[in-house]
Amino acid sequence: MSKIPYKIYLEEKEIPKVWYNVRADMKNKPAPLLNPATLEPMKPEELCGVFCEELVKQEMDDNTAYFEIPEEIRDFYKMYRPSPLMRAYRLEEKLQTPAKIYYKFEGNNTSGSHKLNSAIAQAYYAKKQGLTGVTTETGAGQWGTALSMACSYFDLDCKVYMVKVSYEQKPFRREVMRTYGASVTPSPSEETQVGRKILAEHPGTTGSLGCAISEAVEKATTTPGYRYVLGSVLNQVLLHQSVIGLETKAALDKYDIKADIIIGCAGGGSNLGGLISPFMGDKLRGEADYRIIAVEPASCPSFTRGKFAYDFCDTGMVCPLAKMYTLGSDFIPAPNHAGGLRYHGMSSILSQLYHDGLMEAVSYKQTEVFEAAEIFARVEGILPAPESSHAIRAAMDEALKCCETGEEKTIVFGLTGTGYFDMVAYEKFHNGQMSDYVPTDEEIQSYLDKLPKTE
Ligand SMILES: *Cc1c(COP(=O)(O)O)cnc(C)c1O
Numbered sequence: 508m509s510k511i512p513y514k515i516y517l518e519e520k521e522i523p524k525v526w527y528n529v530r531a532d533m534k535n536k537p538a539p540l541l542n543p544a545t546l547e548p549m550k551p552e553e554l555c556g557v558f559c560e561e562l563v564k565q566e567m568d569d570n571t572a573y574f575e576i577p578e579e580i581r582d583f584y585k586m587y588r589p590s591p592l593m594r595a596y597r598l599e600e601k602l603q604t605p606a607k608i609y610y611k612f613e614g615n616n617t618s619g620s621h622k623l624n625s626a627i628a629q630a631y632y633a634k635k636q637g638l639t640g641v642t643t644e645t646g647a648g649q650w651g652t653a654l655s656m657a658c659s660y661f662d663l664d665c666k667v668y669m670v671k672v673s674y675e676q677k678p679f680r681r682e683v684m685r686t687y688g689a690s691v692t693p694s695p696s697e698e699t700q701v702g703r704k705i706l707a708e709h710p711g712t713t714g715s716l717g718c719a720i721s722e723a724v725e726k727a728t729t730t731p732g733y734r735y736v737l738g739s740v741l742n743q744v745l746l747h748q749s750v751i752g753l754e755t756k757a758a759l760d761k762y763d764i765k766a767d768i769i770i771g772c773a774g775g776g777s778n779l780g781g782l783i784s785p786f787m788g789d790k791l792r793g794e795a796d797y798r799i800i801a802v803e804p805a806s807c808p809s810f811t812r813g814k815f816a817y818d819f820c821d822t823g824m825v826c827p828l829a830k831m832y833t834l835g836s837d838f839i840p841a842p843n844h845a846g847g848l849r850y851h852g853m854s855s856i857l858s859q860l861y862h863d864g865l866m867e868a869v870s871y872k873q874t875e876v877f878e879a880a881e882i883f884a885r886v887e888g889i890l891p892a893p894e895s896s897h898a899i900r901a902a903m904d905e906a907l908k909c910c911e912t913g914e915e916k917t918i919v920f921g922l923t924g925t926g927y928f929d930m931v932a933y934e935k936f937h938n939g940q941m942s943d944y945v946p947t948d949e950e951i952q953s954y955l956d957k958l959p960k961t962e
Pocket of ligand 1: 619620621622649650738739740772773774775776777778779847848892894895923924925
């Protein structure tokens, strides 16, 4: 058999023409979103006040397996897709493992992560609906950057509430967003009612993703011609991100490679959900089997230590409730440099799949993650994002297990982005100043005790 190339590229014409909706093959569908006031399932017309109509349809559709990707979106995808599937020959050699390691690299666009795949779709549907702008929140800044790029492409206003601590610590991300024409406000701000309330209750707070979401939703629902968009967690986002998994599967099929283990980092679950969707589909239909592993930070362990329950998606409790693995909507994780993984909840789709035993989850401390990131950077050349490095760490550990057993497993992981804006984190790691905070059981329980009572 011919040697597998370092880089498996698909051709432009092989960019998927449809997104795949894994819910269509799930026996136990993810639970519906609930109205925070009535605790009844959200009706489409209620959601349409917050989200674009077409996206609400995608959000609520548990049965349509494939959604056509509009040509305008496919044209945009062509600027940076198909993304390469890399064979990590040098990492395998470094680990002296019989395992075969592949990674799907989503960092080869200016926003530096997979988030652009959904940003462009959401901007497209907003434009098609004739809206003037969208609002959103951003933590570390990757989502805000991706959305700014997407909005400038379709000539939409983009208003970003950026968690205050990131706004101050990551001025470069902020300036990338402004370069693409977005307006960026540190959150909590005085601009919204909920922001003023949070500031009054917690003077001097450096903000959180949950707060910024509340502000962005309020702004969207009180500004004519605006809607709110979200970069992860929601079903529609996983749908758009399925482009990652569909391309990965096509590239593997091209060389007759069968994956055994598929690994991704999990913040809100969108890259992992997108990567695994077609593989999970095989598994749900009984056509193939894979081990699927979600990797999360030990400081924000939604899957591994959270509870499967209805919870608010935001701190201000203005958003619908989702049934998910959660640490509680006012859980504020200890500072962790993987900003994109600091969300208290998890996608309802992935939560249901995990609950049904169809996937596994592990957690790592951040120094363990940065050790892996550095090894990876040195042998594979790419400087990984801290979020992505969680997946690297888990993939390395699975490959090391193969050294003991001699098994030639094929491991595929998602390398979601690059870490150029995370050099303060790398600096802390190099200087031995990185802490490994892990919440105690009591601490987690104190938040879980406050979960809304819905049943
Ligand atoms: C946002 C982000 C993540 C985590 O988000 P998910 O929705 O869980 O995929 C992972 N990696 C990078 C580089 C990110 O920007």
